[in-house]
Amino acid sequence: MSDRLEAGDPERIGEFWLAGRLGAGGQGVVYDAYGPDGTRVAVKVLHGAQEAPRELALMAAEARAAQRVASFCTARILQVRLEPPRPYIVSEYIDGLSLQGTVKGAAGRPGRRFAGDDLHRLGIGIATALTAIHEAKVVHRDLKPGNVMLGPDGPRLIDFGIARVLDTHSATEGTFAGTLRYMAPEVYAGRRAGAEADVFAWGAIMVFAATGEHAFQGGTLPEIAHRIRTHHPDLAALPDALRPLVEAALAKDPLARPSARAVLAALTRDPREGPGGPDDLVAAGAAQAGLRSRWEPGDPALGKVAEDVYAALPPREQGLVPEVFLRCVVPGEDGSLATRPVALAELSDRDRPDEARALEHVVRAFEPLLVVAGDQVVLARPAVLRAWPRLRDWAEDERDGLRVHHRVREAARTWADHGRRRGDVLTGAHLDEAVRWATAAGSGPSLNRLERGLLDASTRARTARGRRTRAAAAVLAVTTLVSLTATGWAIRAQRTTVDQRDIAASRQLAAQSRQFGATAPDKAALLAVAAHGIRETPESRAALLNIVTHPARGVLNGYRGDPRAVAADRAGRLLAIGNKDGTIGLWDVRRHRRAGGFLRLFEGDGSDVPMMVALSPDGRTLAGAAADEESAAGSTWADGDVRGTVRFWDVRTRRPLGELPVSSGPGSVVFAPDGKSAAVNDGEEIALWDVGTTLRRRGPVVRAAESDYGTFTVVSPDATAVATGEISGELGVWDLASGERTASFPVEGAAVALSPDARTVVTAESGEDYDTYVRFYDARTGKQRSKPIRMSLASDVGPFSPDGRAVFIGTQLRDTATGTRLGTLPVDSGDDAKIVSFAGEHTVVSLTANDFSRNTVRLWDVTVHQPDRRPFDPVPPDERDGLNRHGFSPDRRTMVTLAAVGGQDAFQTWDVGSGKQTRPPVPAPSDANGRTDADPIVVRPGGGAFAVADLEARIKLWDQAARRWSVLDDGPGGVVNAMALSPDGRILAAGRGHLVHAPDRPADGRVQLWDLDARAPIGDGPLFTSGEQVTALAFSPDGTTLAAGIGRTVRLWNVADGEELDPPISGLTGTVTALAFAPDNRTLAIGAADATTLWDVRGRRQIGAPLAGHSDRVTSLAFSRDGGILATGGDDGVARLWDVTGQSQIGAPLTGHADRVAAMSFDADAAVLTTSDWAATVRRWNIAMPADPAATACTIAGRTLTRAEWAQYVPPGIDYRDTCPSLSGS
Structure with a gap:
């Protein structure tokens, strides 16, 4: 099933109801949707509000061109609406898996390879589609396995997201558009991607389908580009009939490749018969390309999902389904329908408990169409109103009744909120209408107790009004007394109702805060503050703690650009962002808002022009660099004759300070520490330029490596050194001031980062197993500082911390001296985020690529819920391959390790707080077989003695004072x-x-x-x-x-x-793996399998639901001194913190260990969590809670909750409150 709609997504686009998200990309978001008659479609909503008219015109041309392509080749375009503010394109929904999902496995299905006739038909199908596309004068430009859908009638090509019409394609558009492993060599050289590039991608896809592996491997852009330009894939897995065609398609010279039409002719007929007409050829290809015998449906239609659930329910519960779904529907005055969240109390308010339980079961059965969020039921897939014929009929049949029920429901809530006053009952025509509806037969919602109570009270009030006129005097006295009594009860009832309303609102806002945590941290913070301000509840407390203990420190409010370059000043107060449209914006990091207007570096669309920005360390001078507009318009960046310009501005006055007329395209601009000069790499040489005079300083220059994807040139962040060389070749380090080479040594991979002090070079290389290996070199000696770090995915390297002692590899922060992981930023796996810059010592900036549905620039604090920079490693990393055991005292202050010491296995005693050894080593005794291993190990407080169990199951005690062993149990027995x-x-x-x-x-x-x-x-x-x-x-x-x-x-x-x-x-649900008592001596935490449960040991009663989240078994548990926080550690190397009262996770997982978390403990103030892993590495995590969480959350948000947002998220009846008064003017 498609991904759920996110906060901020509409329910409908035009006449189409949205069911979920199919994906998001650079141009917009693609939704799974249904039309008025229930037809399933894909709706691509474009970011038109931010697009220039030229971009929208290009998109319109693409859509018109795609409509010219035969419908059996692509997803047919059904509707085009490109008017702001929400332009969109509606296309046919293709039911099936992508080729990527089919080969690699998806949705629980195993992967498979294509061979024989299946592979041949696949090749025909894709070639047929390409031929039809090219005949329509369109180039796809992003052909890859993920864009080939295997429908019931053969392959279809989707996502013309970066396609361009042949007769409108300019030479400068999209130099690096497409997917790296399937881009042709000429595209990497900066030339236009023509139809030949699609044929090259066809060849690479055929290799992937036959082997399950990409034809061109590599972990970094330079490596992939190098292999595409030089490597010839092994085609032995292809049939003889296909091999020469694929080999020709993968030719490095585009002129040597056959056309798609020629490929199709060779696959579908005897070449001696000639190419034939294009229409006949495409028809022949379509006839031969069917994959129906192997077709697998992809995502089931929403209506089928709902009908299957409905059919599985017993008859009684089937009768309650309309009750649940139609309560989620609100009729509009114009006859349209909308959805609403339904309080669980509204559904469960029944006379018969069994009916309430049955309704609850119906809600659970229809998950994920219906989702329980806090104390509400939400229709998470609004399109089910159109996709499910049965529900569509119910809604149409009950349209008038839904309007009446909506009025009754709202009146009942008002009646209850006001203490059930007689003046709030229904009267006149509204009462008559409600009674007629309630007594009529139909499939609409039935009255719950509150609604029925309102109708009863309304009827009694009407009867009583007639009776009063006949006994006015007597009734007056009685009514006065009753009224006085009822007033007291009403006031108390109203107070109770208000309390209940506020508690419900607080819980709802807390739940919404968690939903926004990954996509909009500013909004998540504000909703948590609002929830806690309306009413302090366990849920609101947990939401606040989750915000302030998460490393995410907010987003840049109002940023909606397409970032191409980011730089910060030394103090981290100011951020410069270069955007695709040629503008540079300056942002106040603390307040998360823009500081002044934009500066213009170049005009027009800069999608093909590399762009750099830099801030002087003191934040007073801004530099921007890009190709000249005139040269960029007539040449591609890789042509070699592109001129470049570097411009400087005074940050305070925004006044231009001058330009550097560099002769080539600038590769980087780096300020010197004093900000008075800058090192500029213009692609040919690196030289120092004076910022004040904009003249090049006299002195030597360093030649840049030749512009090729097999080379690299890296300038250190302090502009003092340059590293140049070839991939897996000789690296040279040059002093920029003297122009002299200070070091030269061989490296593996490509140098991708040079530390601020120019003492560390980091390289990255793709191994034979396709993982990425990162190495740290001493730039003075050429020696590797640690073992290579293996990353399972291609990962960006950099930036360095300002002191050069740490560097980001992907989202992991690593120690440059040892390679030890110092922490990990909990970036959502679907964000494709890249860490691009430090902003001060503790703040880093990330960009989220290709997703305009979210704020793309985010801020993180690398100290929050992260370990200290220097872990305590009693066993050196290079000795961990040998014996390695450890144990703790009950208070976790003393640790004993068993490892090699001077060539002999020995026990050592350590003070965990200081990391110092407190007693002399104790040689490990050996058993009859000469083995010295011992596990487990426990230590008496203070380290005066420790007990161990050896491999013969003997338990021995070492007395430090007596310096001797005592045998407590000499076995034999169990381990x-x-x-x-x-x-x-x-x-x-x-x-x-x-x-x-x-x-x-x-x-x-x-x-x-x-x-x-x-x-x-x-x-x-x-x-x-x-x-x-x-x-x-x-x-x-x-x-x-x-x-x-x-x-x-x-x-x-x-x-x-x-x-x-x-x-x-x-x-219990699994074998017990860990136990820990809380300080109250009666609460026991039990780790079993991958979850932890809390138990009251006196009443033998489980407390709340299991605390789940680990991907492997729970191995260690610890409570804070006050029992308010529980820490869990697992075999997955992750530690998690839990709020015991609210039973919710606090902050992000702690992911600094390489393997099993063996032990944990809190300090007295629960400000530091100490953990250890299987390698005896001890980490100390900063988990301190701020004194004023709400104020901290406001700082993270950088603004206050607007009145519009309050009206959107806070339930009606609660007046607006300024959540962050100190930021109201922000």
């Missing part, structure tokens, strides 16, 4: 799976599992206690014995209770007398 120490460190608990020498026999499920002071077991024997493994142990904070996880059960004992506390906690 010691878990050990725990009481808070005072006096009692050791151990739990066992499978037998060491007989793992196939029943487990040795013993739980036993030892007195460590006496070095002796407690009691006459084990606390418990079973045939199941003991997987987790935990003492309560007061030391009186022990909990043990055994299979899917938790058993509890009184430590003082060893008596089991029945009954056990059972029925």
Whole structure:
């Protein structure tokens, strides 16, 4: 099913109802939609309000050209409406999977390769479509597997999003339009993409369909471009009949490639018969291209989804379906329909509890068409009103009744809000109409108790009015007394109603805040503040905490451009953004708003012109660079004869300071630390220019690498050094002041970043496994500083932090000395976000590519919910391949590690806070087989002793003062799976599992206690014995209770007398993997599988719903000192924080560990969370909560909630409040 509509998406576009999002791109958003008669279509809404008339004219030409193409080749254009403010194009919906999804697997289906006749027919189908397209004088320009839909009647080409009409195509349009791996070599050279480029893409697609791999691999743009220009793919997997055609299509010279028509002729007929006419040829191709035998439907139609759910319901619940859906519909005065959220209380307000439960089941059954958001039911797919014939008929049949019911419902709510006053009942014609509707037969909504109560009260009031006229005197006295009494009750009832209204509004706004968290952090922050201001609830508190503990620090309010370059001053106060249209805007980072008007660098559409901006470190001078308008209009950027201009402005006065007439296209502009000079790379040489005089300073220059995708030229951020070289070749580092080469050494990959101090070079390379490998080199010696970092996806490298000690690789912040991951920004995986600049020491700026439905420029704080820059690594990274174990004291202040020390395995004791070793190493004893391994390890408070279990299941205790080992249990028995120490460190608990020498026999499920002071077991024997493994142990904070996880059960004992506390906690959803008591000694957190549940151990009652989110099993748990926050860690290497009261996640996941999170603890103020992983790496996370969360949220938003937004999101009846008074003028 298509993605759900997002906040801000309309319900309808023209006459088409929207069901969801099919995708978003540079030109707009594509919606899954349905017409008035239920026909499914795709509606592409363009960003016309921001497009120049020329762009809209081009789009209109594209649409008209696409309408000339045969309908069996493409998605047929049904309607074109390009008038502002919301231009759109409606096209046929193609039911099926894309070639990308078919080959790689999608929607739960396994991937498959094409071979034999299937591959041949696929080739015919795509070639047929290309021939028809080219005959219509259109070039697709973005042909790729994702744009080939396998419909029931063969392949169809979709998304003419960057197509251009042949007879209107200028030489400067779209040099780098398209998808990297399927762009022809001439496009990378800067030449126009003609029909030959589509044929090249056809050849690459055939390789992909046959092999499941891209024909041209690579992890970075330079590598992909280099391979496309030089590499010849292996075509052995192709049939003999296809191989020469694909080889010809992939020719590097576009003139050597066959036309699509020639390819189709070769595939469909004997070449000796000649090419034939184009219409006959296309018809022959269409006839031979059918893939019906292998066709798989893609996304099921909304009406079918709804009907299938309806058919599966029992008859009684089927009768309640109209009740639910029609309550979500509001009739308009003009007869149109709209949707509304329905309060759960409105549905459940029934006389019979079984009917209320049945309605709830109906709502759940129709998810995701209906979605429960907080305490409301929302029609998440509005188009179901048109897509589902049954519902369409209900709505049409009940259109008049819906209008009456809407009036009754609104009147009932007003009646209840005002304390059910007699003056608010229905009267006259409205009452007569409501009674007639309520007593008539139909499929519309039935009255709930509140609505029926209103009609009853209205009828009684009308009867009472007639009776009063006959006994006025007597009634007057009685009425006076009753009125006085009723007034008191009404006031109290009204107060109760207002309280309920505010609580509901607070919860609703909190839920909406979470929905906006990923797409509009400013709005999410304001809704959270509004929710907390209307009424403090657990939900509003959780929403506020989620905002202030998330690294996202807001967006640039009002920014709607197409960013091409970003730069910041040293303090991070000012941001410069260069836009596609040639303007440069300056933005106040703290207030998230533009600082003054735009500056103009060039005129017209700069989609093909590289653009750079730079700010001097003090923020006083702005530089912008691009190709000259005249030369750009007559040449492409890669032609080599493009002139460039670098312009400077005074930021305060906006006054131009001058231009640098560089002879070629500028590659970069970097200010020197004093801001008085700038290093300019014009594509030929790098030289220093004086900003004040705009003259080149005397002295040597550094030659740039030849302009080729196999080379690189990188200037350091302080304009002191330059790195040049070839991919996986010799790299040279040059001093810009002297022009001398300071270092030369071989590198792997391409140098993509040079640190601010010019001491670190970062390279990126695509490996044979197609992953990207990032390496850090010392720029002075050429030595690698750490092992290569393997990234599963191609990742951008840079920017560096201002001090050069950290660098972003994708969204991960890495230490430049060790390569250690220092943190990860929780960017939505669908955002395609790129970190482009630091703005000060702690703030970074990201751009979200190709998605104008969201604000594309975002700000992040790299210190919020991120670890400190220098992790505590007691085991050096280069020694982690050997033995590596560790354990903690109950207070997590002392750690003992087992690792190689001077060539010998030894135990070392560490103070976790300082990271210093506190006691001499202890050589690890070996067993009969010479093994020194030991796991688990537990440490007594202060580190005076620690206990270990070896591979022979023996438990031993090391006494630091006596410097000797004591054997507590010499086995034999089951493997010691878990050990725990009481808070005072006096009692050791151990739990066992499978037998060491007989793992196939029943487990040795013993739980036993030892007195460590006496070095002796407690009691006459084990606390418990079973045939199941003991997987987790935990003492309560007061030391009186022990909990043990055994299979899917938790058993509890009184430590003082060893008596089991029945009954056990059972029925858990998975094997228990972690346990932790809260400070109150009665709340127990149980990690089982990938979720955690909270239990009241006294009442054996589960508290709330499971806390889920980990992608693997939960391995560690910890409560804050006040019990308000729970930390969970998992095998996925992620730690998560949870608000215990609201049972919601706080902030983004903490993703700094490479593997299992083994242990966690909070400091006294819950400002720092300490975690460790399997490699004994200890991280300290800044999780401090601000003193005034609302004020912090307002700072993140950078503005206040407008009256229009208040009216849009806050339920009626609550007067507007200024959420952020300090920012009202922003």
